[in-house]
Structure formats: C-alpha cells, structure tokens
Amino acid sequence: MTLEAILDAAMTLLDTQGAAALTTRNIAVALGCTQASLYRHVRNREELVTLLIDRALSVASSAPPDGADWAEKAAWSSRLFREHLLRHPGVASLLRGTERLGPNSLAGMQYSLELFITAGLSPRLASAAASSLATFVLGSVRLNLGLDTSDPEESRHRRLLFRSRDAAVFPLLVQYADTLAEVTSDDEFEVGLNALLTGFRILIQDSNTTHGQGPSRG
Incomplete structure (x- = not known):
C-alpha cells in the first residue's frame, strides 16, 4: 500500500464512475484493503482529492521546446493541460479555489507568474493573465464534456x-x-487560445510603454 497506488485507484474510479464514486470506501474496495489502511496515507477524502488534483496538474509543468518564447511556452502548457483534462475529465469537475492548491499547483503558479512577469507584465497583470488562461482551458474542457464535436x-x-x-x-x-x-472543439480552443495570447501581447506592449503601470487602453 502506497500513496501512489491509492491515487492510481482514485483516478481510475474518477475516470470510470465520476466524482460521486470517489470515496475512501470505494477506493479501499478497489485496492482490496480496509479504509483504515488508507487513513495511514491520507487524512480524509478532501486531502485525497487535493493530492489527486495536484498530481494531475503536474503534467502541465512539462518542459516546453528549447528556444520557445513566452507565448509559445504558454501555448504549450495550455495544450498539454487541456489534453490531460480531456483524458481525465473528472479532474475538471473537482478543480476549484485555493484550498486545493498543493505543491505542484503552487509550482505551476510560480512558473506562470515568472513567465508573464519576465515577458513584461506587472505582478498583478501577470497573475490575472495566468488565471484567465487557466480558466479558459478549464472552461473549454467542461463545455465539451461528453461531446465529441469531431464525431x-x-x-x-x-x-x-x-x-x-x-x-x-x-x-x-x-x-x-x-x-x-464541421467546427470542432479543437478549432474553438485554438481560436480562443490565439485570441488570448494576442491580447496578452497588447498588454505587454502597453506595460512596456507605460513602464509597468498597466495598459493604456480601457
């Protein structure tokens, strides 16, 4: 019995039966052990969900291609995150506020902030840009859950x-x-992603022009 085995079983339950089936009892049954055995590794279901989400989010931190600029890195991470959520759609239904931020989640926030601050945005705008990008990815997945527009x-x-x-x-x-x-969810995602990155470029240009004081246009 390891934490990784517990998280693997939890992800399988989430993928096959949905979030409602994600209970310590069901995980114990799947692993052929007692619930007490699980509690040696996780305190409760909430901690289990936090760890499960944190592991799922770590996929988006994979290194982008060498030589990529900030926009290419942002696009790389966004596509990777979306692909992972489409493979494990139950994760999207569990994502919510900061109470479920684990080490990998915080590392992802650090990476995104550094990406946009280095590109030229103020910390406030960098945080908003990173959050809006994550919200877009998550929304695009949730909107198409159970629907294959390429079918x-x-x-x-x-x-x-x-x-x-x-x-x-x-x-x-x-x-x-x-x-x-013939318009697919991939088409919709790519158009939205490119529109966001184009908007971020404008924010960066305006921020550089006004020396970090924010965009000059309303």
Missing part, C-alpha cells in the same frame, strides 16, 4: 439542425450549416 454523427446532427431552421429567422445558421457543422 461524424455529431456533425451530421448539427448540419440537419441548422438546415431545418427557418431561413427568415436564422439566415446565417441555414446559409452556413455545412461550415458550422
């Missing part, structure tokens, strides 16, 4: 839905039904 059947249903609308009421949906039906 041909999903595209067919969307195409039929848009085509069947009243063109006088929904002219654009009807006119561009084929195009709209």
Whole structure:
C-alpha cells in the first residue's frame, strides 16, 4: 500500500464512475484493503482529492521546446493541460479555489507568474493573465464534456439542425450549416487560445510603454 497506488485507484474510479464514486470506501474496495489502511496515507477524502488534483496538474509543468518564447511556452502548457483534462475529465469537475492548491499547483503558479512577469507584465497583470488562461482551458474542457464535436454523427446532427431552421429567422445558421457543422472543439480552443495570447501581447506592449503601470487602453 502506497500513496501512489491509492491515487492510481482514485483516478481510475474518477475516470470510470465520476466524482460521486470517489470515496475512501470505494477506493479501499478497489485496492482490496480496509479504509483504515488508507487513513495511514491520507487524512480524509478532501486531502485525497487535493493530492489527486495536484498530481494531475503536474503534467502541465512539462518542459516546453528549447528556444520557445513566452507565448509559445504558454501555448504549450495550455495544450498539454487541456489534453490531460480531456483524458481525465473528472479532474475538471473537482478543480476549484485555493484550498486545493498543493505543491505542484503552487509550482505551476510560480512558473506562470515568472513567465508573464519576465515577458513584461506587472505582478498583478501577470497573475490575472495566468488565471484567465487557466480558466479558459478549464472552461473549454467542461463545455465539451461528453461531446465529441469531431464525431461524424455529431456533425451530421448539427448540419440537419441548422438546415431545418427557418431561413427568415436564422439566415446565417441555414446559409452556413455545412461550415458550422464541421467546427470542432479543437478549432474553438485554438481560436480562443490565439485570441488570448494576442491580447496578452497588447498588454505587454502597453506595460512596456507605460513602464509597468498597466495598459493604456480601457
């Protein structure tokens, strides 16, 4: 019995049965041990969830390609984080405030702050930029949980839905039904990610112009 074995069993439960099944009793059953055995490693379910999330978040700290600038590093980490959450969607439902920040989570915050401060943002703007990026990644995953927009059947249903609308009421949906039906969650994510990075570049340029006093535009 090790902490890693407990976290592995917890992740399997989360992936297969969802957050409601994530109990010390169910984990003990999966491991063939008693709940008392688990409590030698974790105090309660809340600590277990914190450790599980912290381990899941550590994947986003993988080193980006050599020579990458701040934007490429931010994009690299965002894509990596999203891919991991899509493989383990139950983790997304457990993420919340600072009460669940563990060592890996704090290391990720440190990395993000350093990335944006070094790029030219004030600590306040750097924190806001890092948080908005994480919120975007998490939101994009939660919005598409249980939905595969690249599935041909999903595209067919969307195409039929848009085509069947009243063109006088929904002219654009009807006119561009084929195009709209082919837009995937990957397309949506990449557009949003590029838009955020473009906005951050503007913040950095403005911050450099005003010597760290914040953006000049409203």
